Amino acid sequence: MGNVKRSPWLLHYDGSSCNGCDIEVLACLTPVYDVERFGVINTGDPMQADIFLITGGINTQNQAVVKQLYDQMPKPKVVVAVGVCACTGGVFKDCYNILGGVDTTIPVDIYVPGCAARPQAIIDGVVKAVELFQKRSDEMEQKKKESRKEQK
Amino acid sequence: MTYRVIGVIAYLLLAPLLGGLLNGLDRKISARMQGRIGPSILQPFYDVRKLFSKQFIIVNPAQTFLILSYVLTLVFTGCMFFAGSDLLLCFFVLSTGATFLMFAACVTNSPYSNLGASRELVQIMSYEPAVLLTCVGFYLATGSFNVSDIIQSKMSAIFMTPGFFAAFVFILTIKMRKSPFDLSTSHHPHQEMVKGVTTEMGADNLALFQLSEWYETVFLMGVVGLFFINENPWSYLVAILAILAVYFLEILIDNTSARVKWDTMLKLAWGVTLFAAGTNLIILMIAR
Numbered sequence A: 001m002g003n004v005k006r007s008p009w010l011l012h013y014d015g016s017s018c019n020g021c022d023i024e025v026l027a028c029l030t031p032v033y034d035v036e037r038f039g040v041i042n043t044g045d046p047m048q049a050d051i052f053l054i055t056g057g058i059n060t061q062n063q064a065v066v067k068q069l070y071d072q073m074p075k076p077k078v079v080v081a082v083g084v085c086a087c088t089g090g091v092f093k094d095c096y097n098i099l100g101g102v103d104t105t106i107p108v109d110i111y112v113p114g115c116a117a118r119p120q121a122i123i124d125g126v127v128k129a130v131e132l133f134q135k136r137s138d139e140m141e142q143k144k145k146e147s148r149k150e151q152k
Numbered sequence B: 001m002t003y004r005v006i007g008v009i010a011y012l013l014l015a016p017l018l019g020g021l022l023n024g025l026d027r028k029i030s031a032r033m034q035g036r037i038g039p040s041i042l043q044p045f046y047d048v049r050k051l052f053s054k055q056f057i058i059v060n061p062a063q064t065f066l067i068l069s070y071v072l073t074l075v076f077t078g079c080m081f082f083a084g085s086d087l088l089l090c091f092f093v094l095s096t097g098a099t100f101l102m103f104a105a106c107v108t109n110s111p112y113s114n115l116g117a118s119r120e121l122v123q124i125m126s127y128e129p130a131v132l133l134t135c136v137g138f139y140l141a142t143g144s145f146n147v148s149d150i151i152q153s154k155m156s157a158i159f160m161t162p163g164f165f166a167a168f169v170f171i172l173t174i175k176m177r178k179s180p181f182d183l184s185t186s187h188h189p190h191q192e193m194v195k196g197v198t199t200e201m202g203a204d205n206l207a208l209f210q211l212s213e214w215y216e217t218v219f220l221m222g223v224v225g226l227f228f229i230n231e232n233p234w235s236y237l238v239a240i241l242a243i244l245a246v247y248f249l250e251i252l253i254d255n256t257s258a259r260v261k262w263d264t265m266l267k268l269a270w271g272v273t274l275f276a277a278g279t280n281l282i283i284l285m286i287a288r
Helices: A020-027 A063-072 A084-088 A119-151 B002-033 B043-052 B062-084 B087-108 B110-141 B162-177 B203-226 B234-254 B262-287
Strands: A009-014 A041-043 A051-053 A077-081 A098-100 A110-112
Touching: A009 A020, A009 A063, A020 A051, A020 A077, A020 A119, A041 B062, A051 A084, A051 A119, A063 B043, A077 A084, A084 A110, A110 A119, A119 B043, B002 B043, B002 B062, B002 B203, B002 B234, B043 B203, B062 B087, B062 B203, B087 B110, B087 B203, B110 B162, B110 B262, B162 B203, B162 B234, B162 B262, B203 B234
Parallel strands: A009 A041, A009 A051, A051 A077, A077 A110
Antiparallel strands: none
């Protein structure tokens, strides 16, 4: 089993949030919190990302974009919803264009509450996501081995 | 002959190791310069290990072939260099490899990687004169293009070619895709063109690209060392110190400068090449 949890690369997408959570996500990269010490890289490329970090709720316009980004990410992948808007829709829940949380569009694995979510909570969520990422990676390799055995 | 074989085998096996460590050191020192703790020095190896285990999504199958060609030509360049072969030929093969990378970026039709590819072309245009002049400098200083002859010379090439060395170190920033000349593949935090040439590369292909970067770094650092090596065995120590100093300088430049536009890069690179290497060339020609 390879150790992949030392190198989780994040894809950060802002749904329809107020930017509060986004600023906190970026704060995690600053010298105070420095998530790069865990090997985390904030990449802009879905093809190279492992963890999909979404802030803000899903609206009619960004639903297709979120789906597209999720589909472009190679397996194994983990989705983290950051902030109460991404979890449930938050204060925007009853707006005419808001569909709700991220789980209305793609399967969410980790929910990080807060308005705005604190950097500590975000890092905690990412650490949980990294464990899940390792687990899924192990499962994928197991499957690969089994299918190879069957072929033989 | 045995020396040549040892050189090639050592390069094939040790270059990814050394290149990866240098890359890890780069990230660590960069982090410290920004007041962060930074990742472990082995981080690049963890990244590549992970990339090889990811699902392999590919837009155009031709990309894998082109990336493989890129890696092979780069490895071939380094092998020729460490086998003590012709320096001029090494750089010609290296340029051939660079075109493979551009094609690999172009075949996917993504606007970001196309933009990266065209910027890569401008980068090649910027650094190529300095690279060729460096070879000429070595020839004028030692009377040979062969690496095996250059390292046997009585005096280090640097005493005759400080201008060529300055030009080479300047274009090294472009060659290593470091800020202010990281036009074709932007650093991770700068995402205005996603990842440039590597935008559509994921999993295995990106891992191969990373490996090729390590091979290339070791080759380029070898050329830096070549300026300092002479028949005295102690000169190898001087060369290693010079390589570390140049690498540190690159990291420092990377962390203290913002990206420039392509035309500024072209003017700067050609200006420095013409001034530093050109002056040096004229002096050497007159002195002969």
